[in-house]
Amino acid sequence: MAKSEKTIVVEQIGSPIRRDASQRQTLIGLGLNKIRRRSTLEDTPSVRGMVEKVKHLVRVVDGK
Numbered sequence: 001m002a003k004s005e006k007t008i009v010v011e012q013i014g015s016p017i018r019r020d021a022s023q024r025q026t027l028i029g030l031g032l033n034k035i036r037r038r039s040t041l042e043d044t045p046s047v048r049g050m051v052e053k054v055k056h057l058v059r060v061v062d063g064k
Contacts, residue, residue, distance in 0.1 A: 014057035
């Protein structure tokens with residue numbers, strides 16, 4: 001399987017306080033746990049699905 005060269009950078013903009021545990025775990029899965037923290041991730045359908053699940057808590061900063 002070829003390694004994808006496309007990446008996305010996501011930044012946490014919201015707090016997981018008073019959110020479902022699944023949303024908290026999704027943030028951890030994305031490598032985020034504090035506001036304004038950024039994580040560079042491979043652009044795959046599974047990562048896009050995770051971002052969609054917590055779209056109110058994160059922002060896609062850069063897509064290369």
